[in-house]
Amino acid sequence: MSQAESLHSDDDNDQAQPPSLEEEQYDPDADDADEKWVAKKRHGRPSDAILSCPACFTTVTIDCQQHAVYSNQFRSVFVMNCHVDTTTTVPVGGGSRNSSHGKRRRGGEVQQQEEPVELMHPVSCDVCGTELGMRDDEDVYHFLHCLASNA
Numbered sequence: 001m002s003q004a005e006s007l008h009s010d011d012d013n014d015q016a017q018p019p020s021l022e023e024e025q026y027d028p029d030a031d032d033a034d035e036k037w038v039a040k041k042r043h044g045r046p047s048d049a050i051l052s053c054p055a056c057f058t059t060v061t062i063d064c065q066q067h068a069v070y071s072n073q074f075r076s077v078f079v080m081n082c083h084v085d086t087t088t089t090v091p092v093g094g095g096s097r098n099s100s101h102g103k104r105r106r107g108g109e110v111q112q113q114e115e116p117v118e119l120m121h122p123v124s125c126d127v128c129g130t131e132l133g134m135r136d137d138e139d140v141y142h143f144l145h146c147l148a149s150n151a
């Protein structure tokens with residue numbers, strides 16, 4: 001006794017679909033220079049500025065992000081010519097650190113708990129010792145006193 005059920009698939013939805021006219025038409029002859037410029041500007045995480053020591057003009061980072069609110073503050077994880085004084089901790093209280101990752105969901109789970117005091121280490125210029133900012137415990141440098149020039 002074979003219970004072979006012949007499932008014959010109705011494969012007849014032959015809706016004749018016209019080729020989509022809404023496809024973005026990419027013109028390969030578009031302005032090439034312009035595209036390169038955009039690609040350069042948007043390469044990965046774009047840098048907002050080049051930061052330099054305000055005293056001796058030594059470059060301390062070429063890859064940083066400007067603070068969303070405080071235009072004279074920058075964050076970076078790629079630094080040079082500066083060092084962290086890990087023997088000194090600076091308590092930074094309940095600050096405005098809420099721009100940590102840019103976007104934040106609207107109406108989402110915005111946890112408004114009191115931000116604990118964060119301990120940061122001062123960052124100083126390797127060359128002249130001028131204090132440039134602080135590094136937090138996630139190895140993010142916060143430059144507060146640097147000269148910013150366009151990248």
Ligand SMILES: [Zn+2]
Nearest residue numbers: 053056125128
């Ligand atoms: Zn310096």
